[in-house]
Amino acid sequence: MLDNKKIVFIGAGAMAEAMISGIVAAQTISPEHIFVTNRTNTSRLKQLQDQYGINGIPNGELQLDQVDVIILAMKPKDAATSLQSIRQIIKPHQLILSVLAGVTTSLIEHLVPAGQQVIRVMPNTSSKIGESATALAKGQHTTKQNLSWAKHLFECIGEVYVIREEQMDIFTGIAGSGPAYFYFLIEHMEKEAVKAGLTKGTVREILAQTLLGAAKMIQEQEESPAILRQNITSPNGTTAAGLLALREYCGGEAITQAVHQASNRSKEISRQLENSIQNMNIPTAIEI
Numbered sequence: 001m002l003d004n005k006k007i008v009f010i011g012a013g014a015m016a017e018a019m020i021s022g023i024v025a026a027q028t029i030s031p032e033h034i035f036v037t038n039r040t041n042t043s044r045l046k047q048l049q050d051q052y053g054i055n056g057i058p059n060g061e062l063q064l065d066q067v068d069v070i071i072l073a074m075k076p077k078d079a080a081t082s083l084q085s086i087r088q089i090i091k092p093h094q095l096i097l098s099v100l101a102g103v104t105t106s107l108i109e110h111l112v113p114a115g116q117q118v119i120r121v122m123p124n125t126s127s128k129i130g131e132s133a134t135a136l137a138k139g140q141h142t143t144k145q146n147l148s149w150a151k152h153l154f155e156c157i158g159e160v161y162v163i164r165e166e167q168m169d170i171f172t173g174i175a176g177s178g179p180a181y182f183y184f185l186i187e188h189m190e191k192e193a194v195k196a197g198l199t200k201g202t203v204r205e206i207l208a209q210t211l212l213g214a215a216k217m218i219q220e221q222e223e224s225p226a227i228l229r230q231n232i233t234s235p236n237g238t239t240a241a242g243l244l245a246l247r248e249y250c251g252g253e254a255i256t257q258a259v260h261q262a263s264n265r266s267k268e269i270s271r272q273l274e275n276s277i278q279n280m281n282i283p284t285a286i287e288i
């Protein structure tokens with residue numbers, strides 16, 4: 001158990017559920033110390049409460065002073081409005097963890113009381129089964145102790161990497177969004193295999209095992225991915241034919257662009273949020 005701290009998720013979507021599920025399964029924080037709220041959908045809160053034994057609390061009834069850690073899990077576009085509604089009641093000791101893609105710690109620090117401790121987090125949806133690759137980047141006021149606490153919390157949903165804030169966009173491009181690229185690949189491979197007569201269920205198993213095996217090879221073998229790929233590729237063999245098609249259809253460039261565009265979008269989200277905050281005339285960084 002992590003020092004009996006109480007945590008609240010503001011936002012009850014897919015990402016909050018993936019994290020709640022991982023934390024509850026790992027028994028890192030007791031379910032009665034976990035709270036979740038959302039904008040209006042109370043049946044969603046009840047579903048999370050029933051499924052995980054946590055507390056689903058409608059927005060207006062949340063007593064924020066009960067908690068030690070506030071996890072921002074709404075969409076980036078909703079962050080300013082949400083933080084504006086709670087900023088006056090945030091307590092100096094409360095640690096703010098934000099999973100909002102593309103939103104910098106400095107932007108959040110501007111929307112909460114001055115001196116507040118903020119950590120930017122980028123998990124992925126594999127949190128749900130304890131296999132996320134999660135990055136943490138600390139804000140300017142965050143203590144080593146709180147960073148270490150957050151690292152322990154997210155270790156229960158997978159591997160954790162502490163990186164610098166400016167590395168968050170590329171991390172988001174490869175790991176936050178990364179599972180989607182692998183699913184996309186699987187979707188295409190599955191389609192061809194089913195067309196050729198294998199059943200969907202069998203194909204799913206085969207592709208999962210193939211991906212898992214390749215992932216473990218990357219983890220456990222010393223060779224680079226390029227060498228591992230070459231080891232499969234016999235001259236004039238099947239893999240050579242497959243890779244030639246990938247090159248002919250610019251597969252490599254497509255992947256490069258996917259990572260590049262996701263990372264760029266991450267940068268753009270903060271710029272857009274900054275603009276909308278300016279338009280909303282929200283006063284920033286109130287003094288404690």
Ligand SMILES: NC(=O)C1=CN([C@@H]2O[C@H](COP(=O)(O)OP(=O)(O)OC[C@H]3O[C@@H](n4cnc5c(N)ncnc54)[C@H](O)[C@@H]3O)[C@@H](O)[C@H]2O)C=CC1
Nearest residue numbers: 011012013014015038039073074075076078082099100101
């Ligand atoms: N889905 C993913 O793979 C990942 C998502 N993220 C980030 O996680 C965040 C949430 O994403 P999803 O769960 O996919 O979104 P979602 O749309 O499924 O859930 C958003 C939740 O926020 C709530 N919300 C909106 N405004 C609110 C307010 N003012 N007060 C309280 N609750 C409010 C909504 O009611 C909803 O429950 C996003 O910022 C996203 O960038 C980060 C890493 C991976």
Ligand SMILES: O=C(O)[C@@H]1CCC=N1
Nearest residue numbers: 101124172176177178
């Ligand atoms: O698509 C998104 O914005 C979120 C962030 C990383 C994965 N999904």
